[in-house]
Amino acid sequence: MKKVGNPNSISRIFKFSLAFVLAFSFQLFAQDAAAGKALFNAQCAACHKLDGKMTGPALRDVGNKYEKEWLYKWIRNSADLIKSGDERANKIFNEYNKSPMSAFPQLSDADLDNIIAYTVEPKAEPVVAVAAGGAANAQGSGGGISNEVILGALALVLAMLVVMLFLVRNVLEKIATANGLDALRKEPSMPIWKAFAKNQFLVLVTSIFLLLASAFFAYGWMMQIGVDQGYEPIQPIHYSHKIHAGDNGIDCKYCHSAARDSKHSNIPSLNVCMNCHKNIAEVAESTATEEYSKEFYDLEIQKLYDAVGWDKANQKYTGKTKPVKWVRIHNLPDLVYFNHSQHVTVGGIECQTCHGPVEEMEIMKQHAPLTMGWCINCHRDTEVKLKDNDYYKKIHEELSKKYGKDKLTVADMGGLECGKCHY
Secondary structure, X not given: OOOOOOHHHHHHHHHHHHHHHHHHHHHHHHXXXXXXXXXXXXXXXXXXXXXXXXXXXXXXXXXXXXXXXXXXXXXXXXHHHHHOOOHHHHHHHHHOOOOOOOOOOOOOHHHHHHHHHHHOOOOOOOOOOOOOOOHHHHOOOOOOOOHHHHHHHHHHHHHHHHHHHHHHHHHHHHHHHHOOOHHHOOOOXXXXXXXXXXXXXXXXXXXXXXXXXXXXXXXXHHHOOOOOOOOOOOOOOOOOHHHHHHHOOOXXXXXXXXXXXXXXXXXXXXXXXXXXXXXXXXXOHHHOOOOOOHHHHHHHHHHHHHHHOEEOOOOEEOOOOOOOOOOOOOOOOOOOOOOHHHHHHHOOOOHHHHHOOHHHOOOOOOOOOOOHHHHHHHHHHOEOOOOOOHHHHHHHHHHHHHHOOOOOEOHHHHHOOHHHHOO
């Protein structure tokens, strides 16, 4: 009887083939899920999240909840499926305020399979970062040495040095006493303060120096009255200009729209916040830092929801609102007239000129001193923009002849007159 082959060899070949097929299938699934994620973000993320309700239901594991053929029909044309009387389609339609779902006839079966593959991926465990002022920092468990430990070590070293100096002094005194060196010590014939008082020149110079120093520090202190440069109050809801204006590139005047055509720049209405945060209920893991964790930002978004009365679970307003008591940062005296629209719209001044690099500020603060001298220097240095402004062009022609120069500053056009800012 002819042998077919070594049974052990056949077993090994079978196991290897099975492992190869499983590995290939897993790789194929991973590729499908990756492609599905891209499609999900492009086509679905405006109305759906995987793990929470938005305009539409959460889609986590949707591939295991419904038959694939039913999902094909629903995604490509939900309206037809609803009209056909399909029970599940009408239930979803009624549950979500009868908001019609966009049709996606352009998506192929392969595209839909990829999206479904992405939705059935296991949920990733959240990475917990250290929150601002959290216990991890307080206990020094954030992976680094806390400031308290460093200061404690320095204080201990300083105390040891003081003790060592005290011991050395005692030893030296004992050695001096043993060798009869105490007799060499001479008591001063006159106290130092008496010698200083008898030297009229030193008294005069010291008095003048103290008077000048006192006047200098008094002048510096009085000139800072009312100047709040660096003022950085804590707001009732943490708003990161760095994330909004910096990372996401939101224009300042999208939120502070009144700066274009009003004297005052407005505090943005919370409805403006909800234009985005109606659908953005949490931040990405990449947003978290050592100081501010993802959980910290998500809690701040929840404060916004509490203020406007938004129920994110049911995607509707409850009517229960809470006022947000924002703390004003930039204040000018009542005797000063400042018009935002005159600077922003007419002058074309960028917001950062006065408010600093707000796109880099996690917590908003007063960047400039906002003093009279600071404003006057700006008027002296800033050139007037004449493009598309016939009024300024006519004035420019006359003033150019008067001052004998082509480029005019705000000061040349009356920017230093008292009545421009004080009325």
